[in-house]
Amino acid sequence: MAECVEYCNSDPVKGETFVVKEKDGDNSDSETDPANWPEVRAADQFDQFNVKAYLEVFYETPHSNDAMKIVLFFLPNLVYRIPVGGTLFDLGAGPTVHVPLTFRDRVDSIFTSDYAPASQLELRRWWKKEPGHFDWSTICDHINSLERSGPEARRTMEQVTRDKIRAVLAVDVHSDSVIDRKSVFPDDAIVPDLFDILVCIFCLEYASETLDQYTKAVSNAIKLLKPGGYLVQGGVMQKHGYSCGGRRYRCHYLIESDLMQCLAANGMETDGDHFRMISHINVFLLVSRKKLQ
Ligand SMILES: C[S@@+](CC[C@H](N)C(=O)[O-])C[C@H]1O[C@@H](n2cnc3c(N)ncnc32)[C@H](O)[C@@H]1O
Secondary structure: OOOEEEEEOOOOOOOOOOEEEOOOOOOOOOOOOHHHOOEEOHHHHHHHOOHHHHHHHHHOOOOOOHHHHHHHHHHHHHHHHOOOOOEEEEOOOOOOOHHHHHHOOOOOEEEEEEOOHHHHHHHHHHHOOOOOOOOOHHHHHHHHHHHOOHHHHHHHHHHHHHHHEEEEEEEOOOOOOOEEEEEEEOOOOOOOOOEEEEEEEOOOOOOOOOHHHHHHHHHHHHOOEEEEEEEEEEEEOOOOEEEEOOEEEEOOOOOHHHHHHHHHHOOEOOOOOOEEEEEEOOEEEEEEEEOOO
């Protein structure tokens, strides 16, 4: 089991002194002390993201980590706030399929994606049932129990999800177009220009290190959403990153006022019936509708 810690800094201005919250093991010697692990810059996740460690640490059970616990617990409820049908885009899915699994009965088709080729490969492996893919059965059991959808729905859950997936895409939220349309799997997949539902969990702040980068990433992402479409965004606030599998991953230190300002500036509703936000221990999950005009 890879080790997992969160690291944070109570003073964002001073910057570099990480306060490590241990999850397992003691941090007494320098090799196991996450403060000594090499740091991965946001852009370097392209080829330095540890797929295996990430899945083992965060998705072995629905209770492996507080942040994931919040997302995995609340997402199956939030989906009911969004009209049924249409296209869903999981932007920056990493090697994970919990979003497609959760939305499988609520949408007509699913497009999943990531920045790192290794994560795209893991998504393809699971979709095409190739040997060695991560085992999602514990997470499926959890989603099924929250849905109260019964044993038959549990039995067919993964196949129903696979049947709705249309493509695995290569993406970069810092590129104006986000989707690399020359690198679509399968290469004959028809990828829409705009989607009905855009899901982006722990991605935008992890793809960025500054507010400027974060602001641009949000704007690029929201351009993929149809007017009247829904954004489901999950993330962390007031964190500098996390550590997992021997590496420290940096992220933009996001504060709530910037989160809301970026949504509003890009035509998203930030109050009323079409906005809902859950936030606990600096982890948030929100649903927001894109204004029609
Ligand atoms: C913390 S992981 C989140 C993965 C997944 N969404 C989840 O729910 O567990 C952050 C993800 O952001 C992706 N990412 C990093 N930079 C990116 C970029 N420029 N564009 C899109 N995704 C990026 C990484 O490849 C990684 O999969």
